Amino acid sequence: MNILYILTEEIGNSEIYVPSPIIRISNYLNSRKIELKNEIREEFIDLRLEKLPKFYPKNIDKYKNKLEILLTKLYKSFHFDVVAISCYSSGSYLNTLIVANIIKYKINSRIIIVVGGPHSTLCSEDFLPSNIPMDFSIVKNQTPINYLIPGEAEIPFFELLKDIENQSKKDKKDNEFKFEILKRAIIKDLNSLPEIDFNLINKYKHDYLKGEELYLDFSRGCPYNCYFCINSSHSCRTHIRIKTIDNCIHELNKCLNEGWDRIHISDPIFILNKKSRKEFFKRLNNIPYSKFKSISVSDRIDFVTDQDLKNYKKYDIIPWFGLETISEKLIKRINKTPLKAEDYLNRFEEVLHICNKIELNARFNLILNLPGTDQECLKEIKNYLFETPNSLAQNYFLNLAFRIYYNVPKTFLDL
16 A cells, blocks of 8 residues: 655745654554555655745646646656645645645546644534635535544554555545544553654655754643643643653654754643653753754743753753733633733743743743734733833843734634
C-alpha cells in the first residue's frame, strides 16, 4: 500500500515549520506495520516548499495547473493508494479542497483521501458538498474526501489502513454525506509511541533548519479552558498524558545528534507535573544541552514556580508565557485562569520581577484584538503598562510579543 502525506498551504505566506504531527503518524504506523498484510511505502510532499505559484486568489488558476502537474508527475513514479492531507487551519481549508479535487477527479477517483488536523476536527461540515464553495467544487453534490480524522490521528489512521486491507471500508453512495468521520482514539500512554524518526521529511531538512524551531511534544492535554484557545475545543484536552523523563531526555538528545538544534517543546503547558518538571531539569545535565542554539517552552503565569524560573535561567531555556491580556475585565471574559484577575496580575508582576532580577529572557505573549475588547479594556491595558505610578514600563524590562488573535472556529467567548 502506497501512502502519500501532504502538508497544505495557507492563503498568503505560510510559515515554514517541521510537520511534527505527520512525522508522529508515520512513526506510529511503522511501529505497527507488522500487523498489516501488505508492505507499506510512504512519500511526503510539503506544498510550501515545492516552488508553486503563490497561493493567492488572483493566482488560483495558475496554482491549480502547476499543482496538477506536480501531483500527476508524482503519481507516475509513486502510485499512491491513500492520501493523507493535513488541514491545520481555516487558512489551509481551500488549499485542502484543491489538492483533494485534483487527486480524486484528475488523477484517479479510486484513491482514498483522508483529511486530518484542527480544522477538519472542529469543522467537519465544511467538507459537505453543500458547504464547499462553488469555485472549489468540481463534481456537483459530491465531496472528494473519503474520511476525516478528528483529534489525535495515530490510532484512527492505522485502524483505517487495516480496514482498507480487510475491505471492511466500502465506498458509499455519492451523496453529501459520503465522507466518514472516523472514531476518535487517543494515545493513552505516550511512552508507547516510538521515538521520533525524521526519515520521512529528510528531503526538506535543509529548508526546515532555516525555518521555525522544531516542535517536540513531551505531553498532551491541558486542564485549563481558555475560551479563545483551540485546545479548549478538543474533547481530548482533559486527558493529561506525560512521557517519562527518560524518554523526553532521550528524544531531545536524538534531535541534537541529528542536527535539530533549535527546539520548542510544544506542550500546551511544559511538562504539566511539578515533580516530573523538576526531574527534567536535573536530567538535562546528562546531555550536552549547551550545544542547542535555543530551547523554548510554553508555560503559564499561574503554574510556573520561582524555582522553575531559576532553572530556565540556569539551562538557558526561554519560557513563552501566554499572558494574553493585562486587562482584568478581559482576563475574566476569556476564562484565562482559576485565579481572581487581580491575583493573576499580581503573580505576573512577581514573575516579571524575578525574570528581571535573574536576567531571564522570558517572552510574554499579548494578544491585541481579543474578542470582547472594548474601550474600558484598552484603558486598563494602557494604564497598567504606562500611566499608573508603578506602571510596568517604568519599573521593568518587559519582552512583550504582540500577537494577532487567530479566530479559531468553534472557540467562543461568553460576552
